[in-house]
Amino acid sequence: MDDKEMVSRVAGGDELAYRQFIKQYERLVMHIIIRIIDDPNDREEVVQDVFVRAIDKIGSFGFQSKLSTWVATIAYRHALNVAKKNKKWNEMQDLDQVAFKEGALVPGFEQEDINRFVHKAIDQLPLPYRSILTMYHLDGFSYPEIVEMTKMPEGTVKNYLFRARKKLKELLEPFVEKEVLLG
Amino acid sequence: MKKQEIDKQLAQQEKAPAGSLYGTIITALEEEPMVPTSHTLTDGVLHKLSLRKEQSKRRYWLFVLLITTSFVVVGFGSLVIFMGWESFREIKDLSIYGILIGLMVVLIQYLDDKLLKRDLKFS
Numbered sequence: 001m002d003d004k005e006m007v008s009r010v011a012g013g014d015e016l017a018y019r020q021f022i023k024q025y026e027r028l029v030m031h032i033i034i035r036i037i038d039d040p041n042d043r044e045e046v047v048q049d050v051f052v053r054a055i056d057k058i059g060s061f062g063f064q065s066k067l068s069t070w071v072a073t074i075a076y077r078h079a080l081n082v083a084k085k086n087k088k089w090n091e092m093q094d095l096d097q098v099a100f101k102e103g104a105l106v107p108g109f110e111q112e113d114i115n116r117f118v119h120k121a122i123d124q125l126p127l128p129y130r131s132i133l134t135m136y137h138l139d140g141f142s143y144p145e146i147v148e149m150t151k152m153p154e155g156t157v158k159n160y161l162f163r164a165r166k167k168l169k170e171l172l173e174p175f176v177e178k179e180v181l182l183g
Numbered sequence: 184m185k186k187q188e189i190d191k192q193l194a195q196q197e198k199a200p201a202g203s204l205y206g207t208i209i210t211a212l213e214e215e216p217m218v219p220t221s222h223t224l225t226d227g228v229l230h231k232l233s234l235r236k237e238q239s240k241r242r243y244w245l246f247v248l249l250i251t252t253s254f255v256v257v258g259f260g261s262l263v264i265f266m267g268w269e270s271f272r273e274i275k276d277l278s279i280y281g282i283l284i285g286l287m288v289v290l291i292q293y294l295d296d297k298l299l300k301r302d303l304k305f306s
Contacts, residue, residue: 118211137212
């Protein structure tokens, strides 16, 4: 089923299309939600609400962007609103002032441990940095798509991406020996 | 930092060899984190959608009921004004109508509460 057919079937109230739509975008929505909503107990509720909103509004989707970008935008904005309501959002938080809980982050020296370590470290970055890293690297969105989703200027998106990666490097450096990484 | 400078720095980070720190970080970033899979997500969404449909239907009927009640009250009031109260001699006490309207409001609220409780029970 292509995007056009899916949109028209979902807008028409086809339950099978609903199921396929949810299945297709579940992981994308979850990637965005887990970076913004800290409490795992709240996440499923937020994901459900994102899909309810998306299905409700899908009739107004005009294909100006990819369907995935549109769904991700709804997920990002809804999650931000929930985070703001729960007072877990601090847009002005300075990356340089972030103090990592190193004790909780000490990695093992296996590659998969390093991956886990990096993901734990991401969770301690300010929200916009986390979201941009995930959108760019994990979901493969382009800069213009991230700009559309976050409403941030392209320069800010790039700056956040650069600084977040740099911060992760600074964090990882003391713990991981170069030869271990190479091995 | 200037735009060209940021672009250059970003490109440098991305071109870092696989064994370097940046290379390792970028590999880790492209790895999917532990995403909890939910077996109830689709059913939960479908249930919420049906609940919304039911709520909007309920709101519609409540609206219809309120409009009808208003028309009855306004209609009766107009008849009283134009025909005079004497035409309604058999209706001795206006308070009876007051009580009837009051009962109707209580009934609407009761039905609304009952439906609301049922919604909460399902959600």
